[in-house]
Amino acid sequence: MSVGIRHDDLRRRNRAMVISAVRRAGQPSRTEIAATTGLSHSTISAISSDLIQEGILAESKSSETVSMKRGRPQVGLSLNPQAAAVLAVVLSLNFLSVAVIDYAGQVVAEEQRRLDTLTMSRDELIGECVAIVRRRLEDPDLDVQSVARIALAIQGITDSHARALLWSPITPQTNIAFADILEREFGIPAIMENDCNMMAVALRWRDPHRYRDDFIAILLSHGIGMGLVLKGELFTGTHSSGGEFGHMIHRPGGALCRCGRRGCVEAYAGNYAIWRNARQLSENAEPVADVSDAEMRALADRAREMDGPEREAYRKAGEALGFGLGSLFALIDPAPVAMVGASAAAFDLIEPALREAIAQTAGGQHSGSISFDTEPNELPLIREGCAMRALSFVDQEIFAPGAQGKPGTTRRDVA
Template identity: 45%
Template sequence: MSAIARSDDLRRQNQRRILAALRRGGPLSRTELSSQTGLSASTVTAITALLMTSGALIETVPADSVDHGSSRRGRPQVSLSFNADFASIAAISYSLNRISAAIVDYAGRLRAEQVIRIETRKSGSREIVDAISLVLDQALAEAGTKAPLMQIAIGVQGVVDVEGRTVLWTPIQHSKDVPLAAQLETRHGAPVTLANDCSMIAEALRWQEPSTYSGSFGAVLLSHGIGMGLVLKGRLFSGIGSSATEFGHMNHMPLGAACRCGSKGCIEAYAGDYGIWRNANGLPPSSAPKSDLQILDMKAIADKARAGDGPERAAYRAAGLAIGSGLKSMFALFDPFPVAFAGSGAAAFDLMEDAIREALGEQAIGMATPNVEMHCYRDEYPLVRHGATMSALTSLDEKDLLLSDPSEKSAADLEENDHRMDDAGRGMLHAS
């Protein structure tokens, strides 16, 4: 590799470190950036200068510096923050009978959001693309921003390929292998990435509550369907060729109740809204999943379950046992981890928790795990939106946003020399 290539790679790496620190910590001074990233002051100064020249960053004076400026000597400490007008991104949620689009500026502020209803299972792939484009255009018009749309992230209910380009399968639409990213890029002229919606919920929790969700955890969707976003050792998990972690379609009962995926005995066939509704109404396990359930329908079942013993309470117990059994299998593979339950079904978590913990309390490989940390979030849509937002913003941050400047390359070379000197010093210490 040439020296120029190494320098370019290093400056992009340093750019990512600086922007990641700003995403996590808000406005920061150059001194704070140097401390948090481990980069030298000269490198931070050089790279942030180029990021300001490109328009990605701006200088701001903290309010407390302005308020107390008269009592302090010298120039107030200046912080660096994202320039909201540098770019905009779109965070889109594509779920059963619902598509939403949010426009967010480069500083992470929500500028507009639009939602449309569409019968997804009765719509072809062209109609879905048209609907997504329509709601995106409506949100852009509402936002009224002049900042260019530079990244689109979409959370999809279903399985996407590992590159985030194609919807391989989704229970909310009959079409398979839909090249959704390419189709939307052609229409809107911005890069598009797809992800499973549960992965976006997990991504949101990592940013919103890092003290709780940092290392490894699962985000389980409790709604019409059941899904999971999985984070292992700080990284979103994906399969070999797809988004994977289809928790709801792990088998709970061989040859059991009919699932909307076409299989039998899936966790979702017992714990999804339609599975609970079917059991509560005494319908045979082979009956077709009901697709038009509303939140009020499920609330009525939950109210009856809380009122006393009966088929409604038994239905929620069956749901809890299915979820707990699935989690026990996951824990056998990955070790126990905290679990966040999100979605409308979390409103009835009190009716399922005992059964979940009962299933976890049964020993597997000699261990029982009934005391797993669990949290609930009753509305998944803000989480999907926030996860898609952060996915889009961090994707944009990882692009080369620096304007070429020989002086910056000198700073990058200096930083590379610093690393070499550090390595040499460590070698001398080991030798001694």
Template identity: 35%
Template sequence: MNHLYRCQPLTRVVSDSDSVRRQNRALVLSTLRRQGPLARTNLAAETGLSHASITAIGQDMLAQGILAEMRDEPDPARLRGRPAVRVGFNRTAGCVALVELEVNRAQFSLVDYGGTLIDRFELAVAPDEFKRTTPAEFLVRHLTLFRERNRREMKALLYIAVSVQGILDRDGRHLRWSPIVHMADRPFADDIAQAFGVPVSLHKRGRLLAEGSRWLDPKLQDASVATVFVGSTVAMGLTFRGDAVGRGNGGATEFGHMIHLPGGALCRCGARGCIEAYAADYAVLRTAYSVPETAPPAASVPASQYEGLIARAEAGDRATLHAFNLAGRAIGYGLSRVISLVDATHVRILGPGARAYHLMRAEIETALSASLVGRVAGLPEVVAQVDEKEAVFRGLMMKILQQLDEEHFAFLPHAAATA
């Protein structure tokens, strides 16, 4: 019995030591991910780790090919000393394939471990695309094109991540519902994983909008932010003091499908009265042309047609102005409910609807001012951000690279043990 009691603390010490090592490695990687390449002295200051710990961790990860040294160019103004040496990510440690799948477009990007874009292509997605072919066949075909175009880089493929629109099932492997026609209830993640031999994950576009906006604007890093995409759908991503919140682990709400007016306009989801049924591009088009609100939504609205609606409203067309007023009112009252539950201090309007924000702004602010929180605490800062594509891409890229940092590279055994 005494022998057993003597062994248990030793086992626990070893386990605790491994845990601390992994935590410290993850801390170093997350700091470099946030700050970019740093000199070892600066890295110690940013992480709070000792110089000895930074030296040991740095040597280990340099030997494993996770990090690389980056020597600055000599400064002619400096008469003495060697050029500063910083450590950063080794770009050749691996790469990830990122897919952004939307109602009418798909974008495929290949990114190395350092976050540098290697290759990218974009293509239109027809309304009947997934009636003619399965989602798995579509994605495998185009990811195979990546492999043919980037044979050397794809040998180091570590992960495939897909951004999707809709509601994911609880295990996050397929869509239960999606505005992308014929996408729902057709699992494809496992088929792609089998075809390429790497993990595959699906991510809600709404959350990625919020995550990406925080990476693009440093002042939002620790803020409570609501990002509202207005276009073919209406979607929201939400972060509370820097942490994603929302339905399940997806970190995104079903904002567009909150009921605005019970029994109201027909939504693409089949329900009546959703925010989206008043604020999405098809809703504005329907109202502007005095089509009954119970008429089935258009399958898609070309960007040029939506721009034409904005131009008509700016020229003073009453019906189109009314359509954008209704859109702003629906978004505003939806936001007033959100800020009553979550203290969102910043709101970003993204997507094609950002171009029409000036046409919706008065109704949005009136609706926000009607809530108790809006009257007492003041309105959140609302800013239109026209290009949502970069926010989605950045959110997806940083999420996956951070996941690799935490779940793969931080857990690698000591370099000496693998030598």
């Protein structure tokens, strides 16, 4: 079962801890690191001097930080941007984007492309992804050797090993082993991640104070997605990628969902559901493939203007989300919620019904204290999470590896 701790693990873990302390804090001094990790100054000194020698960390020439304090000034440690690089690929409905990010987390190059994901064949879809990655890797400004990882975020269900896309609403294709394909093509370790999980990762990085140990990121878009962090860790299902919040059952036997079942939260709160209700179509009407953001904005404007079917559609969406959240909170206890995506801009229309619904549930006992944040733009968030995920992997698996394989040569020893 669980394995004993060997002596060499110790150094490995403490190395990883120092690296992650630097990544979190930006430019901490050795003394600061000692304080946050609880390790002694001697240990930090030894580890950081190793890391500097290996080119992973660098002493930032404190520059014009006129400390105005007595005593020897602290010298900040920072991540060496050239230590490695990662690629963050985001594939969403009709849109593909890739960014090259250096080890310090800065975007050094990017490329975006529109494509018609719903109608593309399997090979076209894979081909586009491979091609866009290849173009970035062929950039003469980039040292290909330093690229340590490719992370691909996609809307849909991935398997538990973060290797394959099992199902996605953005394409009729299923079971695409993207991670293996990219790995084989470029010889660089690759992972697949769920977009909502990446949103959650990014939120945590952006505002660790608010999004610390337990919180929820909900994507309000054509479909409804969720990223969940519990006890400081991304919660993913055991077999597949993540909590399918959108497919919790809101009303048994209720409205027709895009997934073919009935009564899912998404069948009331997804864009297509709001659109369907606003047009006063039957709940059994086949979900439309796509509703443009402009059209949704128009719907929201009309709902704000007058009390009609549009407003009622948003009310129903709020109710579904509220009961869904209530059931979720019955299981995990209330936590801060971030509403992300285009429809988050219409959260003012959703919130009243949502709060009313949640107050009727077990999780709603403290419904007043549950706070909602909105962020209409999901793409930057997804990319950011993707990048951080990949960089954390480099931190832990490559620069603080286990028994076999010393660091130095950046990736060949892992691939």
